Amino acid sequence: MSISVKKINKHFYFFLKGKILRSENGNRVKVINKKIAITLSTYLSRCYSGVNKEKKFFLQMLSFNYELNKKNKIIFIDKMISFLSTDLVCYRAEKGSEISEIQKKIWDPLLEFTRKKYNLILNTSYSVMPIEQNPKNNGQLIKFLKKLDNKNFTFYYYMTNFCNSNIIALNFLANNIKSKYVWESISVDEIYSLKKWGSDKEIIDNLMEKKNYFKEIIKFKLIFNI
Numbered sequence: 001m002s003i004s005v006k007k008i009n010k011h012f013y014f015f016l017k018g019k020i021l022r023s024e025n026g027n028r029v030k031v032i033n034k035k036i037a038i039t040l041s042t043y044l045s046r047c048y049s050g051v052n053k054e055k056k057f058f059l060q061m062l063s064f065n066y067e068l069n070k071k072n073k074i075i076f077i078d079k080m081i082s083f084l085s086t087d088l089v090c091y092r093a094e095k096g097s098e099i100s101e102i103q104k105k106i107w108d109p110l111l112e113f114t115r116k117k118y119n120l121i122l123n124t125s126y127s128v129m130p131i132e133q134n135p136k137n138n139g140q141l142i143k144f145l146k147k148l149d150n151k152n153f154t155f156y157y158y159m160t161n162f163c164n165s166n167i168i169a170l171n172f173l174a175n176n177i178k179s180k181y182v183w184e185s186i187s188v189d190e191i192y193s194l195k196k197w198g199s200d201k202e203i204i205d206n207l208m209e210k211k212n213y214f215k216e217i218i219k220f221k222l223i224f225n226i
Contacts, residue, residue: 001048003041012037014044023066039223058216065154073153077145080160081138085130087122088165089185095126099192106185110171118144118170141166151224158217162186179218183211 004015011030014021014037021029021044031037044062047055068076089107093100114120119140125131148156152173159169163186171177177185184191190207194200 001045003044003048005037005041007034007037014041016044016048023063025063025067027066029062029066033225036224043219043223054212054216057213058219061154061158061216061220064157065150068150068153073146076153076157077142080145080157080166081141083160083164083166084122084137084141085133086164087167088163089167090122090124090131090133091128092124092126093189098196099189100126102192103188106188107167110167110177110185113174113176114167114170117174117176120167120170122167144170155217155221155224158220162214162217183214186214187211 001016003021005012006015007013011032012034013028013030023029031040043058047059089103089110092103092107111122111124114122120137122133122137123131145153145156156169156173159172160166163169163182165186168177168182168185172179172182187207187210190203194203194207
């Protein structure tokens with residue numbers, strides 16, 4: 001199913017079956033950049049030609065992007081702040097174990113980057129018990145998130161929810177790490193289990209499904225040149 005593009009005044013709009021494409025709440029999907037318009041229309045044509053759950057996920061992100069406003073951003077920021085106390089990279093396996101050393105090697109540089117660049121100082125633990133984090137981190141992150149435009153906010157929100165980590169999302173948004181390293185950071189435990197214990201169909205299937213959703217977040221980032 002083909003998506004057409006038409007420039008009206010300063011913006012490019014998208015049309016499906018002759019009707020302007022809108023978000024779930026009726027906001028028009030539009031961009032200013034011609035290159036982005038062409039790339040997005042091509043991918044939207046693919047999405048609407050064979051909609052699966054991963055492509056629906058991309059369309060959900062796109063709709064989210066065009067429905068952001070000052071009021072609902074506050075709600076979404078609160079949710080992302082809540083992840084600071086449960087951040088993936090702060091919870092490690094048993095100290096001294098093989099997997100904990102792998103986690104340290106992969107995750108510690110991410111924590112160091114966010115400490116230097118954003119002044120976020122997070123504690124780590126070798127226990128599943130909740131970690132008490134410095135409340136000053138909340139203010140630092142809120143200040144950063146309020147400055148993001150809609151497309152960057154959308155990408156950050158979905159990435160943080162996907163990997164349960166502000167630290168990973170911050171590193172990726174700042175282009176400190178590439179998508180390959182992001183995937184490695186998110187999937188440390190699963191990849192370790194497969195290498196340690198051998199092939200497991202359930203783990204592999206879940207990992208591949210997870211990666212398909214991850215690719216849609218990356219696609220959003222690439223299309224909007226984030």
